[in-house]
Amino acid sequence: MIHARGLHKSYPDGDGQPQRVLAGADLDVAEGELVAVVGPSGCGKSTLLNLLGGLDVEYQGEIEVGGKKLRGLSDCELSLFRNRTVGFVFQSFNLLAPLTALQNVMLPSYFGSHGGEGGPQLEQRARAALARVGLEAKSGRRPAELSGGERQRVAIARALFGQPRLILCDEPTGNLDEKTGAEIIDFFVKLVREEKLTMVVVTHEERVSRAAAKVLRLKEGQLVAEGSRA
Numbered sequence: 605m606i607h608a609r610g611l612h613k614s615y616p617d618g619d620g621q622p623q624r625v626l627a628g629a630d631l632d633v634a635e636g637e638l639v640a641v642v643g644p645s646g647c648g649k650s651t652l653l654n655l656l657g658g659l660d661v662e663y664q665g666e667i668e669v670g671g672k673k674l675r676g677l678s679d680c681e682l683s684l685f686r687n688r689t690v691g692f693v694f695q696s697f698n699l700l701a702p703l704t705a706l707q708n709v710m711l712p713s714y715f716g717s718h719g720g721e722g723g724p725q726l727e728q729r730a731r732a733a734l735a736r737v738g739l740e741a742k743s744g745r746r747p748a749e750l751s752g753g754e755r756q757r758v759a760i761a762r763a764l765f766g767q768p769r770l771i772l773c774d775e776p777t778g779n780l781d782e783k784t785g786a787e788i789i790d791f792f793v794k795l796v797r798e799e800k801l802t803m804v805v806v807t808h809e810e811r812v813s814r815a816a817a818k819v820l821r822l823k824e825g826q827l828v829a830e831g832s833r834a
């Protein structure tokens with residue numbers, strides 16, 4: 605599903621000198637795999653995820669996702685890729701406060717085409733995504749009326765809405781307590797197992813990596829195997 609080779613990425617530091625964050629990172633993720641990328645804060649996990657999801661196109665190296673080389677894509681193809689092939693889940697949920705859960709899930713449909721589907725079909729698909737995360741009864745609630753775990757489930761439903769093959773998660777349990785975080789992780793494991801989704805989770809939290817079949821550590825800009833537990 606993912607083949608990344610020789611990823612290099614630097615940011616200018618305060619003095620305008622390049623600060624190397626990725627320095628030849630290689631990554632292979634098979635279809636249907638749940639992979640955790642671990643490492644301390646600041647080691648480059650979000651940077652890596654943004655490259656894999658086509659959110660950042662300034663890097664050296666090659667990235668292929670679902671058989672497509674990202675570098676070759678036009679802006680339009682890249683936004684389709686972000687909308688259709690990948691789903692994103694972030695630590696801070698990134699829900700819009702004035703919108704209901706259902707509207708938040710449907711948000712991606714306001715950007716770009718959705719294969720000619722009309723409003724009712726899109727709404728039905730959004731309701732189905734909410735049902736998958738167990739929140740069909742709360743589709744009319746706004747984020748402020750939901751618990752942290754429920755907000756993250758809405759964000760997961762939004763990621764599932766576009767029926768992506770790959771889900772990229774950046775510290776998905778970072779704002780959740782122990783028990784709620786564990787529920788979200790269990791849900792990820794179930795999604796990958798039952799729906800053959802592929803998932804990459806970047807995190808500094810041990811509890812997430814314990815659930816992953818494959819754990820990679822981001823160290824000095826490179827990815828090294830941390831061992832595997834199938």
Ligand code: ADP
Binds near residue numbers: 647649651
């Ligand atoms: P992590 O997600 O592992 O905490 P990040 O990928 O966010 O790490 O950041 C890695 C390093 O790159 C950090 O030192 C951070 O300060 C720096 N960095 C991240 N984004 C930017 C940016 N847009 N401009 C400059 N430096 C950045």
Ligand code: MG
Binds near residue numbers: 646649650651774775
């Ligand atoms: Mg980060």
